[in-house]
Amino acid sequence: MIFKNPQIFLLFIPLILSVFYVSKNYHYRFFRTNFPLEINPAYSIKIFCVENLPFYLRFMVLVLLIIALARPEKVLKGELPPTEGIDIMLTIDTSLSMTANDINPSRIEAAKNAAKNFVLKRKNDRIGVVVFGGVAYLSCPLTLDHDAVNAFIDRIQAGMTKSDGTAIGDAILVATNHIKKSKAKSKIIILLTDGRSNTGIVQDPVTAAKLTSEFSIKIYTIGTASKGPAQIYTGNPLQPYITIEDDLNDEELTKIADITGGKFYRATSSQELDNIYSEIDKLEKTKFDVKYHTEVNDLYNIFLIPAIILAFCIIILEKTYIMTVP
Incomplete structure (x- = not known):
């Protein structure tokens, strides 16, 4: 697999930095800083998942979109059959x-x-x-x-x-x-x-x-x-x-x-x-010049389609389940 626009992967730098920043804040809210670590009883695992799930789903969507924008391609090479004998x-x-x-x-x-x-x-x-x-x-x-x-x-x-x-x-x-x-x-x-x-x-x-x-x-x-x-x-x-x-x-x-x-x-x-x-x-042997052909298949759909599906899942979760959590 190769990528037509590999420079797009530079977008991962701000994305990863933002993930570290947000994750640090969520970690502080979920855990106390004293040792041994204790879970804040006022902050349940269920609430943690509800608050964090949309964020990580959005992160996955962005990762998939960046890969799709980089235009992954599969290059197939082969010999062309002789056209004349x-x-x-x-x-x-x-x-x-x-x-x-x-x-x-x-x-x-x-x-x-x-x-x-x-x-x-x-x-x-x-x-x-x-x-x-x-x-x-x-x-x-x-x-x-x-x-x-x-x-x-x-x-x-x-x-x-x-x-x-x-x-x-x-x-x-x-x-x-x-x-x-x-x-x-x-x-x-x-x-x-x-x-x-x-x-x-x-x-x-x-x-x-x-x-x-x-x-x-x-x-x-x-x-x-x-x-x-x-x-x-x-x-x-x-x-x-x-x-x-x-x-x-x-x-x-x-x-x-x-x-x-x-x-x-x-x-x-x-x-x-x-x-x-x-x-x-x-x-009466015929001499053929070997000719090669290159076929390029775009693979961005295998990343773009899951990104779209995940985006719809986020919308549905936010409009239904997450809004009903007390």
Whole structure:
């Protein structure tokens, strides 16, 4: 607790002197000066209390008023939360080939787990989600509600776009369209796929990347597939698995990243995928200047209100009980 007007406490000097002076007179009336001290029988304790109570109540009122006039304050200091971070659009391939089990437990489940862990690390960043297969669309808009982002990621399933193919160019443009107007200092797209672009309105993803670079948006590309054939579970008892070949276009994904100032990664296991997201997390750290705020709360009311209540009590006592004492 601090006081805005500490000089007001100088009023205690005349107040204390007056109390000593008055108390001395009352003491003389109540006690005889010879020893041993004897109470004056003509001056009862009841009368003493009646005569002195208003005085001491007034003294308490004055003490409380002086403290209130000194303006006691409580100062609270704390750090302001960051007001601006990075805007990140997670762009995830949901084509049927993402069910391949060459990455445990499957490509798409490993991608979802790594993405969710990444989201939890980006406390001050807005994050959104775009999914794509044969078409691309926004699944979750940019938001600071990371629980909501991870809830959308949990619902991602292979084949959810209900359109065959891998529209990487369209996915880049959809993500760009939802992040380009952002006022964040840094904007990035993390594109994860296991194949090459083979469909969509913009079938050349490099062209889409060039457009994205005009908005100062980086694209980090992640190829999620082992080098070699992989199996996909079909659910057909006659042919439970089919084998697919490695169709990842490393060269194209590298160009996309290079054009926008990002980086290409190849993940062949769940651990590698986690490591890639951790590296991106380190590369795209936002430095915040720590800002502090000071909040001042006035506390004079906790002294002023009791002073007013005591003043009313004095008036009531003087008008009722004290006046009736013989």
